[in-house]
Amino acid sequence: MRPDQASQGSHCFDFEHDFVGNWRCIPLCVRRKLDLAGIKLRLSHWLAMPEAARQELVLWGDDAEALRALATHLKQCTREMPDGEATDLPVASQEPWQQGGEPPMAATTAAAELGYSLTPEGWLALSELERFALCKLARPGHDHHNLAAALAEIFP
Secondary structure: OOOOOOOOOOOOOHHHOOOOOOOOOOOHHHHHHHHHHOEEOOHHHHHHOOHHHHHHHHHOOOOHHHHHHHHHHHHHHHOOOOOOOOEEOOOOOOOHHHOOOOOOHHHHHHHHHOOOOOOHHHHHHOOHHHHHHHHHHHOOOOOOOOHHHHHHHHOO
16 A cells, blocks of 8 residues: 555554564654654664554654754653764654655666666655655665565555
8 A cells, every 4th residue: 555645644654564563773754854854863762662662763853943842852761872873863854755756766767677777757656655765775895685575565
């Protein structure tokens, strides 16, 4: 099931099924919200939170007001953790996954290696979360472990 704009903030992809439920990894919908909020949350922070708190972050809204509240919330709840408080990052703005038009070269190349063609029309038709997932999974230096599954889910 493809995420629409209204549900993309809490949509977990089928290829993430191995950790959805116990939340042992940060799902892409939360990672997108972190980028939009300008917050670096370490995996150790995530794992130190109770499962209910992680579920709350999955369901957290992704509008501007909700993202500001998310940044404040995460700083407060990580302040006393061994790895210290979650840190600020530049808020994602004009990132390739936030744009229609030409898909980024890393995503195009990685997709082509797996037999998929990313066209500007196809890229534009994707939700922001789908573009985010492809950019994150195809970035240089990433093991591309879930990229084939992501492509198969996004382009059935």
